[in-house]
Amino acid sequence: MPMESVLRYIEANQDRYIEELKQFLRIPSISTAIKHRPDMDHCAQFVHEELRRIGIPRVETFSTNGHPIVYGECLEGPEKPTVLFYGHYDIQPVDPLELWTTGPFEPTIRNGELYARGAADDKGPVWMHFKAVEAHLKARGSLPVNLKFLIEGEEEIGSTHLDEFIQNHRDLLKADVALISDTAMFNRNLPAISYGLRGLAYFQLDLKGSNRDLHSGSFGGAVINPNFALAQIILSIKNTDGQILIPGFYDDVLSISKQETKKLSQLPFDEENFQRDLDVPELFGEKGYSTIERLWCRPTLEINGMYGGFIGEGAKTVIPAQASAKISMRLVPNQDPDRIADLFEAHLRRITPASVKLKLTRMQGGKPWVTSTDQPSMQIASCAFKKGFGKTPAFIRQGGSIPVVATFRETLGLSTVLMGVGLPDENAHAPNEKLDLGNFQNGIVTSAYFFQEFANIEK
């Protein structure tokens, strides 16, 4: 029973694992804030040293034009399969600070949950895998597989320098499967393996009318209001049935198979509870699809922000000179973000009223991804979850995006296992982010079993 000593080690070191995670969480590694640059370097160094501490023989920190990437490897022999673990040490900003019950960088346990920025996204899950590796190495002296670590510091700002790094280090990163824990369980009682992600195409749109703000009494009736032009454009890119009106937008959308429709409908999704939690009068989306299909398998277009004119207290009778919007689309296989951006831009140029000037800025893109669930690596992950959580995980998709997964496939030819231990209410990106310590513990065991079982995969 080679796992017995590993499980005993995990059990025996439980408290120390949490204390060490707290140290990781105390570092304010906010990648988007320039003033936290020293913290980013400090955090990369902390990850580097931790990998050495748990027994990884080769650890290297690579500088980029942004934040450092930490690479580690523990090679047990060319006959063994290789797992590439990806995670990120950077975190989201903490505003609004006043909504935190305890400080975002003062990790605190309440009711079995560890509160801190990064606890769930992604320091806790990263730590979970580190500690599973430590258990193997310390309890048995070796790993059942070859293991490579790729820990970046720019996930929260679009992984700006990661693709280039992967392109330039294909041999170094060669592996048989990629492993990521940056996704969620289906619900508190049901762990999940994700087999699909949506992609992203994000834009800023600026409309310019007159060369200055105008008095709406003196000029109202003579010129277009950019706010109105913006509303007009919005209704020309998406209709009130939730359909996106950009010509060609749906051309490459992979339709949902009957088999998948059936499987998705069998998931224990409580639509009433979902609606109640959001406190909306009704759910809304593209006609002809279930809520889950709309969330995971259908593309969307959202106005993430819009702004024009006077928004202060009281009244100001102004026709603003400019209106702006942040518009993004979630893409699904096989939509390509660059092609979608071209279609969007061409459509915008066609539909923008002649009375305003349009400026379109392409901001971020990421490819969608879907894979089959019957691959051996997926089945091994499922078995590992059964042992770690005592439950058969659900196979689900995610509505969000992890662009590196498509890069792994395209650049390294890798399939990725998305091992979800997050909770839907873990407040990632929000105040009072937290990690369920029961899940953390179960996740370490799951990870340890995954490495153990993956050793037997046919190469």
Next chain:
Amino acid sequence: MPMESVLRYIEANQDRYIEELKQFLRIPSISTAIKHRPDMDHCAQFVHEELRRIGIPRVETFSTNGHPIVYGECLEGPEKPTVLFYGHYDIQPVDPLELWTTGPFEPTIRNGELYARGAADDKGPVWMHFKAVEAHLKARGSLPVNLKFLIEGEEEIGSTHLDEFIQNHRDLLKADVALISDTAMFNRNLPAISYGLRGLAYFQLDLKGSNRDLHSGSFGGAVINPNFALAQIILSIKNTDGQILIPGFYDDVLSISKQETKKLSQLPFDEENFQRDLDVPELFGEKGYSTIERLWCRPTLEINGMYGGFIGEGAKTVIPAQASAKISMRLVPNQDPDRIADLFEAHLRRITPASVKLKLTRMQGGKPWVTSTDQPSMQIASCAFKKGFGKTPAFIRQGGSIPVVATFRETLGLSTVLMGVGLPDENAHAPNEKLDLGNFQNGIVTSAYFFQEFANIEK
């Protein structure tokens, strides 16, 4: 020649008039800012003392629940007609301060123009009439008419307490005509008397979706985005041809007579220059009307501001919980702001998507006004302009609103003469507000002639 001594007095005291106006302009009487409350009291007192100084025998400052109203009267005899002069001593805020060439409260003359906040709106024009009165009283010992002054301090914040004051002081304010200089000339070479004003109905609209901002990946496709609902509403209240879609909105609109259409078309309006000045790709508005008709005689609906979600630098993938808009309409005779507000509210309740909650706040209202140009008071004003500016003034309407004009008619039965000496580029409400000192001088003469000639009106 009874006017000779008056004109000589005006000529001789020209420089002193300007120096005194500068003192008036140095008082930062911003009515909307609580911290300027002492300045408001100080400014009311300054007006009070000035009226005494120029020889008005009865001056009284009335407290309101807002800023004081200064009343003055100089009665020459019941056989003489009575003019009620209205003006305001409050001014707009000065932001953005960095765009002022010289400080807004450091009156400075450059190229024959006096720069300061309030120079054009409305301290300069008020001063013009004060100084015409002074010339009559000092040069001749009496006024040709009975004169009443009503100078308020809340014009820039909706004249909140003025209507009530007028209601409660009908006898005190009894007169034969009202006189206001708070409008503009048609252009730099053509003074104007306005015979029409638009009314106003101003609203704030808040749309609430979910109870919190949502991640657009995790939730995009399941709920409505309030930004989208707002765009949908905007297109349901005004179409892309500039027509307002509120049922009943146009019911009471007075159509433009053929005669007026002809007169308006004869005004020296340079449409090309107007467009070039605003630097817009094209002019835009309701089909079937000329630009001037759209500006003066047709109602409009504008989105003065709108806001929802993330508007900072960069990208944030959020579905906002709320979107808001400031929406106002300029009304024309005989639209009633209260009825329009009811129609708007009913329409909004009908068209707002069921997936968001609507909150509508009524903010300001003001009645439109139009009068005939062949009244004796209008003709007298025209003659006065000819003498003061050496030019026959144009009869025009204004696109903006001065709600007190409708109150004067309804509560006091008064016709109003709108004697426009402002310039279209005087920057009222904007940085570098200015007053043309030539027009100021001509305006004093015009005012003096108006009082002189109005004495002969048939009572």
